[in-house]
Amino acid sequence: MTKIVPFLLLCWSFWTEAALEEVIKFHFGDIAVTSTAVVSTVTVPLSGPSWSDGAIHIIKPGQAGLYRLTEFVPFRYINITPMMPQVSDPITTSDGFELVSVDMPSQLSTDSNGTAMLPIGGVLRTRTTTGEGYFNTTYHIYLTITIEYE
Amino acid sequence: MNTNNFSRKAGVAVALSAALLSMQVSAETASADISVTVNNAITFVKNTDLNFGDVRARASLPAGECSGLYLPANPASPLRVVDLAGDTDLVNTGGTDVCTGEGDAVMTSLGTTPATRAGFTVSGAATFTDLTITIPETVTLNNPNPTAPDFVLTYIHGYRTSAPTGDVSFAIAATEGVATVTTDGTGGFTFNLGGALVTQPAIATTAVYDDTTYTGSMIVEVAY
Numbered sequence: 001m002t003k004i005v006p007f008l009l010l011c012w013s014f015w016t017e018a019a020l021e022e023v024i025k026f027h028f029g030d031i032a033v034t035s036t037a038v039v040s041t042v043t044v045p046l047s048g049p050s051w052s053d054g055a056i057h058i059i060k061p062g063q064a065g066l067y068r069l070t071e072f073v074p075f076r077y078i079n080i081t082p083m084m085p086q087v088s089d090p091i092t093t094s095d096g097f098e099l100v101s102v103d104m105p106s107q108l109s110t111d112s113n114g115t116a117m118l119p120i121g122g123v124l125r126t127r128t129t130t131g132e133g134y135f136n137t138t139y140h141i142y143l144t145i146t147i148e149y150e
Numbered sequence: 151m152n153t154n155n156f157s158r159k160a161g162v163a164v165a166l167s168a169a170l171l172s173m174q175v176s177a178e179t180a181s182a183d184i185s186v187t188v189n190n191a192i193t194f195v196k197n198t199d200l201n202f203g204d205v206r207a208r209a210s211l212p213a214g215e216c217s218g219l220y221l222p223a224n225p226a227s228p229l230r231v232v233d234l235a236g237d238t239d240l241v242n243t244g245g246t247d248v249c250t251g252e253g254d255a256v257m258t259s260l261g262t263t264p265a266t267r268a269g270f271t272v273s274g275a276a277t278f279t280d281l282t283i284t285i286p287e288t289v290t291l292n293n294p295n296p297t298a299p300d301f302v303l304t305y306i307h308g309y310r311t312s313a314p315t316g317d318v319s320f321a322i323a324a325t326e327g328v329a330t331v332t333t334d335g336t337g338g339f340t341f342n343l344g345g346a347l348v349t350q351p352a353i354a355t356t357a358v359y360d361d362t363t364y365t366g367s368m369i370v371e372v373a374y
Contacts (some may be wrong), residue, residue: 020180028186032276034374042186057276057374059189059337067182083179088186097186124186134188141184148177 018071018147023117026065026143028124032057036095036128046103046121056126064103064121072114072149079107079148080118087127088139095134098127099141192281193274193338194372200268200303202229202347204260209299209349209357215253216241216302218348221265223309224317225342229265231258232346240305240346243288244322248304249351257349269311272331272372273338283308284371285320285327285343291366298360299350306345306368312338343370 028042033056040054044062052058072078082104088097103121110116120143202219210216218232220240232240234252241248249255259265275281285308291301308318308329318341320327333339349359 018178018180020182022182026182026184028184030187030189032190032279032374033188034190057279059274059276062186065182065184069180086184099184120182120184122184134190136189136191138185138187141186143182143184144179145182146177146179148175150175 018069018149020118020145020147021068021070022065023068024063024066026120026122027062029058029062030060032059033126033134036126036131036133039126039128041100041123041125043123044121046119054126064119067118067120069108069110069116069118069147070114072110072116074110074112074114076110076114076149077107078110078116080104081106081146081148083144083146086141086143088141091135091137091139093130093132095130095132096127097139097141098125099123099143100125102143104145189274190374191274192272192372192374195271195273196370197269197271197340198266200343200345200368201263201266202259203263203265205347206256206258206260207301207349207359208254208256209353209359210253210255211353211357212253213352214247214250215255216249216348216351217252217255217257218304218346219257219259219265220305220346221267221344223267223307223342223344225267225309225311229259232348237346241348243304244325248302248348254357255349257347268343268368268370269340270343270370270372271338271340272333273336275333275337275374277333277335277337279333279337279374280330281333282371282373283318283320283329283331283341284373285329286368287322287325287327289366289368291347291364293360293362293364295360295362297355299353299357301347301364301366302350303345303347303366303368306343309342309344310339311342312340343368 035055040056042052108116289303
């Protein structure tokens with residue numbers, strides 16, 4: 001019985017799930033989309049001001065996101081891979097957006113607490129599917145990332 | 151003895167499996183909520199109406215004869231009488247002069263009610279972005295009496311009153327004038343519209359205006 005307890009503890013530590021906590025929300029800002037005739041983009045880099053082209057005009061600049069990865073083994077490298085592209089949640093009769101690239105480190109190292117900070121920037125592109133244009137509302141894109149670790 | 155051997159083997163097996171597990175690459179997925187907010191609306195507010203105040207007016211029956219008052223959009227320039235000889239552009243619409251002489255037409259400001267320019271504020275748009283302003287080429291001001299002459303507002307033009315201030319140049323096409331104005335760092339700007347109000351250039355019945363308020367609607371549009 002005394003030999004079983006350490007083995008169970010070993011299993012417990014291995015199966016602890018890592019978590020992704022939002023520190024700063026990744027927001028592409030408030031924009032106006034004045035035409036769907038051209039594919040337009042808005043870019044939020046990890047540092048520096050955001051910019052747009054085509055028919056996207058920035059009303060309020062967005063900000064890059066910052067996320068905390070927790071529950072990892074301390075002092076380890078973890079590899080980050082985004083799943084691309086990602087499209088916005090559909091809104092009836094509205095065109096959508098597509099996250100076409102992300103700006104983030106591909107590898108991070110955890111600290112003594114087993115945590116690491118992940119900044120995320122990226123490029124969002126108009127995605128004309130209905131030709132109806134865009135509503136005055138907030139569109140959401142759920143970026144799935146794969147985290148690999150040893 | 152057997153128990154000890156078993157214990158050693160079990161211990162080795164656990165350690166070995168732990169070593170294998172620690173060498174194994176594991177992967178997990180997580181999701182981040184990313185958003186963008188679309189706001190295509192522009193806030194466009196009229197602050198003041200275009201009002202030429204109280205005037206004395208008389209039309210001239212023959213075609214091509216009128217008199218008028220000119221209220222520049224630039225607030226630094228005062229209301230004045232149209233000089234038909236020198237202000238031909240003020241009474242020209244679509245390349246044609248509305249009137250070329252005064253005849254019996256008269257129009258003067260009584261000065262009892264101050265004239266005001268049409269003033270507008272644009273806000274809530276994207277910063278440093280070109281917006282178009284569309285205005286009509288002319289507007290007719292009339293009263294309910296169908297036999298009385300009307301007034302005609304011509305040479306509608308603009309002046310940007312927020313920095314950088316200056317004339318707003320409208321390109322006249324068909325019956326509309328279109329100008330491009332760039333928003334400032336707050337996503338807006340303010341501007342005035344002025345024009346030349348002239349007596350009706352051709353009327354068959356009477357040249358006498360009623361003592362009443364003549365009104366007209368000037369549709370102004372701002373868009374990306």
